[in-house]
Amino acid sequence: MRTSIATVCLSGTLEEKMLACAKAGFDGIEIFEQDLTVSSSSPEEVRALAARLGLSLDLFQPFRDFEGVDQDTLQQNLHRAEQKFKLMQRLGMDLVLLCSNVATATINDDELFAGQIRQLADLAAGYGVRIAYEALAWGKYVNTYQHSWKIARMVDRENVGICLDSFHILSRGDDPADIAGIPGEKIFFVQLADAPVMSMDILSWSRHYRVFPGEGGFALDDFMAQLVRSGYDGIVSLEIFNDVFRQSNVVHTAVDGLRSLIWLQDRTLQLMQDEAERYPLQLTALPRAQAPNGFDYAEVRTEDPEQVAAMLSQLGFGFHGQHRRKPVQLWKAGDARIIINTQRSRGITAQVSGFGIQVDDDALAAQRARALRAPRVPRHQTGDEQALAGFTAPDRREVFFSRAAVTASWEEEFGVGAPAAEPGLVTGIDHINLAQPWQAFDESVLFYTSTLNLQANAGTEVPSPMGLVRSQVLRTGDGIVRLALNIVPQGLEAAIERNHEYPEHIAVATDDIVLLARRAIAAGMEFLPVPENYYEDLAARFHLPEPVLQTLRELNLLYDRDERGVFLHFYTATVGNLFFEVVERRDGYDGYGAPNAPVRLAAQFERNRLAGR
Incomplete structure (x- = not known):
């Protein structure tokens, strides 16, 4: 054609x-x-x-x-x-x-x-x-x-x-x-x-x-x-x-x-x-699209790895090791892998710089990405290191393909770190939220849906003190991989570069958010504070028992419920452009706590405003 x-x-x-x-x-x-x-x-x-x-x-x-x-x-x-x-x-x-x-x-x-x-x-x-x-x-x-x-x-x-x-x-x-x-x-x-x-x-x-x-x-x-x-x-x-x-x-x-x-x-x-x-019109087929099997890892780039490492440790992640050749750390909890990368990080406090996707055939996934004109990530490895195919997304994120055997191979490059003091409660990566420059949003939607074989949910708009935030969720049908793209309101594009004001995050899943939150607090973690007005509104909307409300208040937990189930989550403080979210999905809840997004955005804005005084 x-x-x-x-x-x-x-x-x-x-x-x-x-x-x-x-x-x-x-x-x-x-x-x-x-x-x-x-x-x-x-x-x-x-x-x-x-x-x-x-x-x-x-x-x-x-x-x-x-x-x-x-x-x-x-x-x-x-x-x-x-x-x-x-x-x-x-x-x-x-x-x-x-x-x-x-x-x-x-x-x-x-x-x-x-x-x-x-x-x-x-x-x-x-x-x-x-x-x-x-x-x-x-x-x-x-x-x-x-x-x-x-x-x-x-x-x-x-x-x-x-x-x-x-x-x-x-x-x-x-x-x-x-x-x-x-x-x-x-x-x-x-x-x-x-x-x-x-x-x-x-x-x-x-x-x-x-x-x-x-x-x-x-x-x-x-x-x-x-x-x-x-x-x-x-x-x-x-x-x-x-x-x-x-x-x-x-x-x-x-x-x-x-x-x-x-x-x-x-x-x-x-x-x-x-x-x-x-028919005479000749159409070109792409290499077969594969259903992702899950996140392989999420990568954080930072010039100060200790702040991010401390947050991961407080959430129950264990240090798996330092890469034998590069200034890169691997942290693990359950099936969640977080890489802390200090390469090319001068002036970057912390930001989500990329992630990996597991598929059945990583070579086929790479062929499809190349056919879709995805630019390759230049990556150098020695002969004894695992070769990975990576591509640069329109939002400048690096996306790599892997499969289970390949993941086991690249993990060996980090050696074995200190074991966690007690069993962690994090089970895996639930979703990754990525801030998008206004001029890259539509391009990113097509890139991620076509190269990763994700489906685009209907977009939403969320009010924030900085203006309306347009949000688009891309996901697999089973929800094993979820990306939330949030467009930066026009005029605030530099917020990403300044590494504050417009944060993005990695959300990890747990089966017991209350216990995880108590352990994190005991380990010194600082949560994003939630205003009392929120809990008063929550009581009016859901008629929650007072003991439940008290636990939510005490731990700065947020709550949502729909016809399918219940969603509990909390947010950490922001480091640079990055924070972590912990989520617990009960009884088939499949959303993201959308009614709580304005609360989170307002709280982060107020915190950044006070910090900038």
């Missing part, structure tokens, strides 16, 4: 966008007219640069507000179009996007639409130009792909077909099933966009909130399946209007876009199974 992307998706100059698209691995690009208009390069220079980069120039767009007008306006539109056709010749392009009229149409008549577009087609034929007619979701008279296809048939010219845009179809709730009945050769171009499910006017939704496939809520695999069934064998492109993307690193965004198309091809093949082989 040939891939393309509209230059409007990306930040930077036209030349920077072209370089990024080539570097990411796209086959071609759509030239958005405004990008060319403001460029210092002539059309001939743009054409030559594309040739040097190996990029095809696939679509010139957009040509707006043409049909449904009076005769005088039509003549003006034809003059305007002819100038664009001449420009396209200079660029070496032969396909233009004609959007359905949204502003100047005054006559609602399909015969008139077809007749005027027929005149445009005859003019375009003299310049070797084809026309892809697209129904905009907010078009004045033509706003569905079925209608645009009807008009294209009425035009009856070889150089007129349609453009299908997933956003314009799915945002209206239209069924894409009729696409399968359109002859593939009359579908001249296809544009894809995903979007979060939102309740707002379609135009604003389209102009600001589109995202790449896999980062929103549209069923794009079904859309693609209908496209495949049509017999289409052309270019599949991305057209994303997104305020964040147009402010973000152009190369990262381009790679994210191509990753989304690679992922979508694989999802479509899974949906169609053997059926896809009957």
